[in-house]
Amino acid sequence: MSHKNDNYLARLEQIRWGKYPQCPYCQSTHSRRLKKERRYQCNECFTSYSVTVGTLFHKTHVDLEKWVLxxxxxxxxxxxxxxxxxxxxxxxxKNTASYMIARIRQAMTKxxxxxxxxxxxEFE
Known part of the structure; x- marks a missing residue:
């Protein structure tokens, strides 16, 4: 993972969670960070998750840097x-771009x- 992509993940965490990661499955803020990954393990439901779960970025392999642009x-x-x-x-x-545009347009309301x-x- 690139350094810039890691910065975008940190920014996304700040925007979504503020100080404490929140499990997208049970909403608990009791979790631990998994070493060597930008993921967390919930201490309540024991599910691992990242900040992208429940967002337009979930289950995509495109770097956040490209997504933000x-x-x-x-x-x-x-x-x-x-x-x-x-x-x-x-x-x-073009297939990836089409998929991204569709996800972005859907996210414009949600x-x-x-x-x-x-x-x-980044741009202002």
Missing amino acids: AIYLVLNPPERISVRQLAKKIGVN EADLLQRLVEI
Whole structure:
């Protein structure tokens, strides 16, 4: 994992949780950090989780750095960005870009604050 991606994960943790990680499965704030991974083990339900669970980033293999740029480009284009344009700008194939645009548009209603807070630090 890149250093920059780790910074985005830390930012995402701050935005979503503040000081204490919260289990997305039982909402407990009693957990321990797993060594060598950016994951946590819940001390209540014993499930391991990361900050991406329950977000548009969950179960994707695209770096958060590319996600943040894609979010910015989809939310703030001078004109609507095409799948091919996004693929070229962030360095993914067109199927991945299409999938990302769909997830970003869906998140615009469910996670609008999260999207805005992620990109505002980077691009404003």
